[in-house]
Amino acid sequence: MEPDQIAIAERVAEEHRHHKKAQFFWVWGALLVMTAIEVYLTYQNMEPIKMLTILMGLSLIKAALIIGFFMHLRYEVSRMKWLTMCSVVACLILMTIFFFPDAKRIIELGVK
Amino acid sequence: MAESTVHDIPSVYEPSLFGTYSKKIGMWLFLLSDSLTFGALLYAYSYGRISTANWPTPFHSESIVNATIMTAFLLTSSLTMVLAVRASVQHDAKAQTLWLLATMLCGIGFIVLHGREWSNLIAEGLTLPMFPKVPGHEAASEFANVSQTVPQFAATFFGLTGMHMLHVTLGVIYLGVIALRRKFIPILLVLWLVAWLATPAYSPFHYGAHVLLIAAIVCGIILWLKPKVYDSSDVEVAGLYWHFVDLVWMFIFPLVYLMSAKIL
Numbered sequence: 040m041e042p043d044q045i046a047i048a049e050r051v052a053e054e055h056r057h058h059k060k061a062q063f064f065w066v067w068g069a070l071l072v073m074t075a076i077e078v079y080l081t082y083q084n085m086e087p088i089k090m091l092t093i094l095m096g097l098s099l100i101k102a103a104l105i106i107g108f109f110m111h112l113r114y115e116v117s118r119m120k121w122l123t124m125c126s127v128v129a130c131l132i133l134m135t136i137f138f139f140p141d142a143k144r145i146i147e148l149g150v151k
Numbered sequence: 152m153a154e155s156t157v158h159d160i161p162s163v164y165e166p167s168l169f170g171t172y173s174k175k176i177g178m179w180l181f182l183l184s185d186s187l188t189f190g191a192l193l194y195a196y197s198y199g200r201i202s203t204a205n206w207p208t209p210f211h212s213e214s215i216v217n218a219t220i221m222t223a224f225l226l227t228s229s230l231t232m233v234l235a236v237r238a239s240v241q242h243d244a245k246a247q248t249l250w251l252l253a254t255m256l257c258g259i260g261f262i263v264l265h266g267r268e269w270s271n272l273i274a275e276g277l278t279l280p281m282f283p284k285v286p287g288h289e290a291a292s293e294f295a296n297v298s299q300t301v302p303q304f305a306a307t308f309f310g311l312t313g314m315h316m317l318h319v320t321l322g323v324i325y326l327g328v329i330a331l332r333r334k335f336i337p338i339l340l341v342l343w344l345v346a347w348l349a350t351p352a353y354s355p356f357h358y359g360a361h362v363l364l365i366a367a368i369v370c371g372i373i374l375w376l377k378p379k380v381y382d383s384s385d386v387e388v389a390g391l392y393w394h395f396v397d398l399v400w401m402f403i404f405p406l407v408y409l410m411s412a413k414i415l
Contacts, residue, residue, distance in 0.1 A: 060237065067230040074222050074404075078215065081409045094405035101401045109233050109394045111387075116170035119179075127183050127190075134194050142201040 066108045073097050178388045182395045185318075189399045192311045193406060199303040200410075207297045207304055208411045209277070214268060218408040221264045222400065225319075228257030229397045232326075236390045239383035247386060251330035254393065258323040265316050266356055269309075273355070277305050283353040308407060315403055317362070318396050324366045329381045329389045333374050339367040 077097055080090060107113040112120055169176050200206045210218075235250035274285050277294035298305050327335040346360035 060234070063230055063233050063237075067226060070226045070229075071223065074219065074226065077405055077409055078219050081215065081412045082414060084414060087410070091410060094409060095402075098401050098405055102398050105229065105394055105398045105401070109229050109397075110391055119169040119171065119176075122169075123179055123183060127186050130187055131190050134190060138194050138198050139201065142198045 062108065066104050070101055070104060073101055172384055174384055174388050175391070178391045182391060185395065186399075189311075189314070189402075192307075192314060193402060196307040196311055196407065199307050203301055203303060205301060206411075207301055208413050209294060209297060209304075210408055210412050212412075214272075215408060215412050217264055217268050218404060221261050221268075222404050224257045224261040224264070225397045225400050228254045228261070229394050231257060232390045232393045236383070236387050239386040242383075248330050251326050251386070255323050255326050255330070258319055258326070258393075262316060262319055262323070265312070265319075269312075270354060270356075277308075279305055279309055282355050285353050311403060311407060315396070315399060318399070320362060321366070322393050322396050324363075324370065325389055325392060328370050328374070329385055332381070333378070336367055336371050336374070339363055339370065343367060 077094055080093060085093075106124075112123070167173070167176070231250050231253040235247050235254060238244075238246035238250055272294065273282060275294045276296075276298060278284075278298055294305075324335075324339065327339065331338070340363075343360055343363035346356065346363060350357040350360065
């Protein structure tokens with residue numbers, strides 16, 4: 040690596056050194072608990088739309104925990120956080136806008 | 152002389168726009184593009200589900216338990232991975248290697264359970280036209296009807312989970328190279344032989360095992376061309392990839408398995 044890159048890597052490493060081990064175990068525990076809740080809800084005979092909403096909500100929280108704590112995005116500069124997250128979210132929103140109304144339209148028209 | 156002059160002037164290079172080193176930015180960019188690949192596959196699955204009135208819900212509690220254990224394996228592997236990154240930052244080489252090996256073990260556990268589940272589903276009749284037929288299972292095919300009436304289910308299920316399984320496999324190989332470097336190549340070749348010889352000829356894993364051979368050749372070439380001791384930045388970048396694989400599963404598990412559970 041170039042000297043500037045080494046300096047940046049050392050700064051990032053220094054930040055990581057201050058992460059407490061216990062924090063990672065808490066995050067891991069929270070992820071396992073949320074997974075257990077998801078499995079429990081599966082067998083509660085809920086309405087599919089309601090169930091999907093809850094499951095996706097929990098998945099988003101789990102994803103945020105993984106990205107923030109395990110992938111350390113929480114500790115990156117805000118420019119990095121916003122650019123990475125906004126770009127991927129924008130692409131996924133575009134996919135939603137284009138795909139789902141069409142899928143629903145097929146059901147309403149009836150599959151021939 | 153010229154080199155030391157360049158290194159003595161820190162302002163020769165512009166500071167990073169993202170405040171971190173380029174290797175990590177490169178991995179983040181790759182992960183963003185890969186998230187769109189998985190996004191497209193998840194959307195294809197969801198599109199199929201919404202637009203198909205008689206979408207099957209075939210997963211018995213046995214499958215759900217299996218998938219839950221697989222999820223626990225991946226979540227635990229993320230914990231061991233983050234501990235490996237921490238050990239590498241603290242220059243604790245022994246702990247780093249041990250945590251990386253623990254991560255790989257969890258990853259292998261995930262692959263084995265997933266492979267077993269695929270094999271059971273294929274034996275029960277949920278299959279793709281490209282998969283060889285399982286001898287003696289035609290009559291007892293619980294999923295044969297599903298494969299014929301809703302072929303989108305098998306196509307999207309195997310496409311999505313197969314792509315994820317490939318990512319986990321490549322992740323284990325990536326971590327193996329970081330942890331063991333050249334020593335990992337013979338291990339990889341042994342794994343390839345075991346996977347190839349231990350799976351029956353009609354199993355898709357019999358041919359899929361060749362991914363390990365291709366990986367051994369590619370890793371061998373890379374390690375031969377650029378042998379190096381991997382530092383903490385390499386471990387952190389590998390960790391980003393591994394956590395991403397875990398992250399994707401957090402959406403596949405509820406969407407594919409839990410939403411298609413058979414409630415009796």
